[in-house]
Amino acid sequence: VVYEPHIPIDDDLLPLLREANPVLADDLADPHSTAANQILAAAMDQTARRLLRPSRVALRRPRIIGAVAALALVALIATAATYTLVVNWNRHAGTSSALDCVASDQADAHITFDPRADNPVEACRRAWPHLFGTPAPGSLTACVDGSPQGSIKVYLGDIGVCQANGASSYGGATPEQRRLADFRDDLTAQLPEHGCIPYDALQHTVEATLAKHRLQGWSITPYENTGVPTRTGGCANVAFIDEPKRMIVLIAGLAETTKQ
């Protein structure tokens, strides 16, 4: 065997590396494409959720000293009541398929979550080194935040961190949330990897799958806010599942259906 290496020096290696690039500058995606609009719409959909968060209400300064004392007393009672409620009250999450691992005010990570098989603290603990580049801390606590969607947040610290963050402690998954996870898996298995499902066929499949998993009170609705036509032909897909509103949102007018 005659081995004649022609190991490239740096100057030769760089063009080789660039040629191996699977996405060249000419192949960059169109930021105004249907897929891009879909992604932008999904991100901005957070708007409604954020706007619905409880806001801080500025207190007006009372003019009478007696009123100040009365307010202080009411505030004291309210704080004590809130503390009792928050510390002792486990709350179910409104959104059960994902959670946030919160490392600090400046660093959190959103990860998917299976409420049937996992618990939030362990899910974050396993992901922690990959997410934040440090070993998982000793003490983590799962809470449910005060937003209308009731997101699961895993904070550093013991049970008191839920209260400190205006949240309640996580009360585990409800039977409906377990059935919803089954529904997601079932629906995903029914959708083809690639191809085209018309809106009506997809709606029928979703309805049948909801019924199969005994998910009552759920609605199916077209997504009107993406800037692309809905229910006007093309291929359809599930845009997202709004668990707090019990709503399956479908999008149509796509060039091709790809599995979500």
Add this chain to the structure above:
Amino acid sequence: MNDEDRFEALFRATYPRVLAYGRRRLTATVAQDVAAETYVVAWRRRQQLPEGDAVLPWLLAIARRVTANHTRSDRRWRRLRHRLSAEPPLPVVASNGDMPGVRAALTRLSSDDQEILRLAYWDDLSYDEIAAVLSISANSIGVRLHRARQRLRTHLADGQLTQTMEAARGV
């Protein structure tokens, strides 16, 4: 300009490169998911959005974490599927026969080496931008890149030797 308009402008300006980041590391479908998740997180943290050129590395740092999370989940899923079906696990990255071993050699490097080379030569980021994505000092980027290139060269040479030997054996 309100938050929504600002965010849309940012999205239109950066989406091609954020999506490309995913496509260079994942399948096309998963890359779309990673881009989507990246902008969900970005929107949530819009109050912390940096100004000007710092936006792209900030987004890519998010995309990197989302990718790491996805890859970890995917590995778990593959292991589970393998246990359930006893079918052989799929290769994570297939090498391209048209590229004489460069991609294959890349996959034999550590994930840190792969990432810094891809950020530099595929994503076309500057040293400062790479440092921001990786959350490390900009001063160390040059040394890390140099070492990663050295190791890549070693693997390329190994690959050539293997190919030469296989050719000699008629494999």
